[in-house]
Amino acid sequence: MSKRSNWAIPYLIFLVLFVVLPLVLIVVYALQDGNGNFTLSNVTRFFTDSDALSTFAVSVEVAIENTLICLLLGYPAAYILADKNLNKSAVTVILFILPMWINALMRTLATAELFNVFGFTLGKGTLLFGMVYDYLPFMIYPIYNVLLKMDKSYAEAASDLGATPVQVFGKVTLPLSMPGIFSGILMVFMPTVSTFAISEFLTNNKIKLFGTIIQENINSSMWNYGAALSLIMLVIIGLTTILLGGDEREVEGGTI
Amino acid sequence: MKKLFAQAYIWVLLVLLYAPIVFIAIFSFTEARTLGNWTGFSLELYKHIFTGGVNGGASLMAAIKNTLVIALVAAAFSTLLGTVSAIGIYNLKGRKKKTIQFLNNIPMINPDVITGVSLFLLFVFLHFSQGYLTVILAHISFCTPYVVLSVMPKLGQMNPNIYEAALDLGATPSLALRKVLIPQLRPGMLSGFILAFTMSLDDFAVTFFTRGTIGLETLSTYIYADARKGGLTPELRPLMTLIFTIILILLVIMNVRQAKTNKK
Numbered sequence: 001m002s003k004r005s006n007w008a009i010p011y012l013i014f015l016v017l018f019v020v021l022p023l024v025l026i027v028v029y030a031l032q033d034g035n036g037n038f039t040l041s042n043v044t045r046f047f048t049d050s051d052a053l054s055t056f057a058v059s060v061e062v063a064i065e066n067t068l069i070c071l072l073l074g075y076p077a078a079y080i081l082a083d084k085n086l087n088k089s090a091v092t093v094i095l096f097i098l099p100m101w102i103n104a105l106m107r108t109l110a111t112a113e114l115f116n117v118f119g120f121t122l123g124k125g126t127l128l129f130g131m132v133y134d135y136l137p138f139m140i141y142p143i144y145n146v147l148l149k150m151d152k153s154y155a156e157a158a159s160d161l162g163a164t165p166v167q168v169f170g171k172v173t174l175p176l177s178m179p180g181i182f183s184g185i186l187m188v189f190m191p192t193v194s195t196f197a198i199s200e201f202l203t204n205n206k207i208k209l210f211g212t213i214i215q216e217n218i219n220s221s222m223w224n225y226g227a228a229l230s231l232i233m234l235v236i237i238g239l240t241t242i243l244l245g246g247d248e249r250e251v252e253g254g255t256i
Numbered sequence: 257m258k259k260l261f262a263q264a265y266i267w268v269l270l271v272l273l274y275a276p277i278v279f280i281a282i283f284s285f286t287e288a289r290t291l292g293n294w295t296g297f298s299l300e301l302y303k304h305i306f307t308g309g310v311n312g313g314a315s316l317m318a319a320i321k322n323t324l325v326i327a328l329v330a331a332a333f334s335t336l337l338g339t340v341s342a343i344g345i346y347n348l349k350g351r352k353k354k355t356i357q358f359l360n361n362i363p364m365i366n367p368d369v370i371t372g373v374s375l376f377l378l379f380v381f382l383h384f385s386q387g388y389l390t391v392i393l394a395h396i397s398f399c400t401p402y403v404v405l406s407v408m409p410k411l412g413q414m415n416p417n418i419y420e421a422a423l424d425l426g427a428t429p430s431l432a433l434r435k436v437l438i439p440q441l442r443p444g445m446l447s448g449f450i451l452a453f454t455m456s457l458d459d460f461a462v463t464f465f466t467r468g469t470i471g472l473e474t475l476s477t478y479i480y481a482d483a484r485k486g487g488l489t490p491e492l493r494p495l496m497t498l499i500f501t502i503i504l505i506l507l508v509i510m511n512v513r514q515a516k517t518n519k520k
Contacts (some may be wrong), residue, residue, distance in 0.1 A: 011356070
């Protein structure tokens, strides 16, 4: 049996080549000028580039707002879907996941067109609305999963011992569903903060997000600056993951 | 009362969520070039798809073919690599196991843009000319982790003695693998394959950065370019409607079958 652990070796090599090395290259390119000499100028340029800075601020703001709206709308939905008394069919759950199989760009364009037909001006409001459309399932699903697996006897015990429904929710159900909330936040915040194309479609090019700036720089062969911007994004992602305990062991044993 | 309110909430969300899709589906039955313009009922756009008379010429059909080929190859290879690796990782212990599991998580947490840019830099660095092959490699790199995660629980549920028993009874390791191990892992491999296939189909950012300049288009990049030019190719409307209907039917069939097996 022990020899079978060797079966992981090809994948380890693959991961080093296609996951680790590319990330290292982001750092390397970010710290180089066009001629391959070491420099910090790409990183310092970001902090003096008011255009990039404001885009960055808008991206983080939009991502936080989108995550909050998804959480506020998604939690009750997940709660209802996981409650056997309120929802009996598994089909409703599938209906929430189904739109994810339709090409995201296509869905986004249709959403933008729908706004046009109803006479809404494309801008911040439509951007948030469209993003909630795209990412709501990613919030509902992990919370739903946690709530479904949760041992119902805790909540029953609490209400038997005299807790009001509000207390049962606040002291038992909500704390126990925290791991689902964390992974939901992770799954919504990460893609929104880095999204590109979607924001342009939903705002008619009025609002640019950070992902778009990275793409513009890479496409116009400004690899080093593009890599520096990616590095900044990577730091944000890393911090969010650590903060939310993307490591499952920490979530499970964490002080909730 | 509480139940009614809960049901209403779910259905309002679903109606909002499906509004854009229904909107496209309705306007797939008219000929107007711009979405939202109704010029009378017509099946012309559906006909175009099957006769190849698409406004965008052969390029939309080529994009669809590319998308499917890339998704099939990437999903098949990811399933193979992911299953073999899951068996390997399952038999690892301690820090080695944690390290490789951590590495396996990176592509799933990484945003598309970062994955795309980092792989773009890799291919530039290695002077690897970008095209079909690089897109497929990139897709394998972000699809395989999902296969590993789908197969791992099946390994945990499996009774290791059955495999040992097969060996004791004289089966060669390869026979035991084919007759004992693989059949038990098959559900995990299948869900891993489906997951990988969907991830690949839906991908835009990673393809966008790794396809190079040879003019390789997938459905996503085609739609992106189309929208930038202003206005979607009208044939995309019936196409999306068809894809959606097929998936809906498949899911219903799968669900009915699962409900039946659950009853047994």
